[in-house]
Amino acid sequence: MKRPDVFTEISLLTDGEIPRGAIPVRPAGSPSNLHWREVARYVVYEEVFDDETRKFNPPQYPSFPYRYFDRLCTVLQKDLLVLQSNATTSEDLMKDAVKFLESEGELTSSEDLVNLELALTAPRWHPQVNRRQSIHHIPRLSISGPPRRPSLVAKTEETMGFTNKNLSVCLRDGAEGCSIMVGCLPCLSQPLYLLIRLVTDPAPKLLGMVEVDVGIRFVLLALTPRVNEERAMYQTGRCFATMLNDSRFLTALRHSQDPGDIYRAALGFRRDIILISGNYSEILNRSGGIDVSSSDDEVEFERADLVFEDILEADLQEEMTSSNLSLEKEPQAHCSKHPCKRLCPPFYELMCGIKALASRMPSDYIDAFTKDNVGTMFSSILFIYFVVFAPSVTFGTLMCKYA
Known part of the structure; x- marks a missing residue:
């Protein structure tokens, strides 16, 4: 099976008790209960986290109503904002996004800008990343002044500690990551769609952005001020994550400077999708996808199938010898003496x-x-x-x- 070029993760902004093992983005921690929790990931197929069972559902083919894909195409054509960033940390990346939105006039109130920055830098929680805490990993607080800047070696070890090592092995060398952040944020005045492209080469490994040990190349913010649109934002994120498996769309996303090129690449992807009538909704599972058939199905066979061919041939030879059957060659075919007959x-x-x-x-x-x-x-x-x-x-x- 071909290893993917991009690992994609969808995180949902949640207001509630921060789960144990959440990864802090700000050194001083978060003053609120907001946090980003991983709800879906895309390695080869789509895997959705089930809140009831507290684990990821089996891999599935992503499936979503066509209206959400059409909505995403409209966003790419009219409402998408694109930012190129050289940030090397998660906190710096989110600060760049806030500054960009302020310059674009999306937010004018200083209080709204502060609330947006606090939300974007909230802790991130990944279900399968639960780093063991020890006395050596507790952050040191300095009373006399700001803490010392960590070295490159220490930063690398810290990043490796907050990743899913087993899942990272499934990715090819040089794979990159994409984080899709969706949710409801009341400080916004209208829905926000911001695509952040990190231009640093190689892509920087940002702490907590995704659960695997890869560099982050793209971040998509899909936020809305209305609670009833939160599900639509999630479905839009699923559509975007699915399109990242298309090489043409991924190329346009990497190199295009014009959002119109990304929109045309999405239209090219639309020609290759499979449309299913709503009358066949019974093929969809509870997560809204189509189950992937298992490759290790049971194989039915008879006991005689376990006998090797040479043993069967030996038994046949013995049987023919015991019954005094001749193994001579068959006579060659010749013309009949009675052609009329x-x-x-x-x-x-x-x-x-x-x-x-x-x-x-x-x-x-x-x-x-x-x-x-x-x-x-x-x-x-x-x-x-x-x-x-x-x-x-x-x-x-x-x-x-x-x-």
């Missing part, structure tokens, strides 16, 4: 009948002229001539005359 069965039957008749006819004549049969023979000839033949000739003549 092989090619023309009706003529062969006719010849057999003529032969039998010819052998019986002399005996019939001989029997007719014996003393016991002479009278019967002559009386039969006279009967046929005068009773049968003569009236036939007479009536035939009369019919021809009056015809």
Whole structure:
């Protein structure tokens, strides 16, 4: 199976108790209960986190109503904002996003800008990343001044500690990550769609952005001020994550400077999607996707299938020897001595009948002229001539005359 080029993760902004093991983005921690929790990921297929079972559902083919895909195409055409960033940390990246939105006039109130920055830098929680805390990993607080800047080695070790190492092995070397952040944020005045492209090469590994140990290349913010639109934002994020598996769309996303090019790449992807009628909704599972058939299904076989071919051949040889059967070669095919019998069965039957008749006819004549049969023979000839033949000739003549 081909390893993916991009690992994509969808995180939902949640207001509630911060789960144990959440990864802090700000050194001072978050003053609120807001946090980003991972709800779906895309390795080869889509995997959705189930809040009831507290684990990821089996991989599935992503499926979503077409109206959400059409909505995403409209966003790419009209409402998408694109930011290129050189940030090397998660906090710096989110600060760049806030500054960009302020310059674009999306938010004008200083209080709204602060609330947006606090939300974007909230802790991030990944269900399968639960780093063991020890005394060596507790952050040191400095009373006299700001903490010392960590070294590159220490930063790398810290990043590795907050990743899913088992899942990271499934990705190819050089794979990159994409984080899709969706949710409801009341400080906004209208829905926000911001695509952040990190131009640093290689892509920087940002703490907590995704659960795997890869560099982050893209971040998509899909936020809305209305609670009833939160589900629509999630479905839009699923559509965007699905399109990242298309090489043409991914290329446009990497190199395009014009959002119109991204929109045209999305239209090209639309020509390749499979549309399913709403009448076939029973094929969808509870997560809204289509189950992937298991590759290790049970194989039914008979016990005789376990016998090797050489053993079967030996048993066959023994059986033929015990029954005194000859293993000589079959005689070569040759032409038949009776071609009429092989090619023309009706003529062969006719010849057999003529032969039998010819052998019986002399005996019939001989029997007719014996003393016991002479009278019967002559009386039969006279009967046929005068009773049968003569009236036939007479009536035939009369019919021809009056015809």
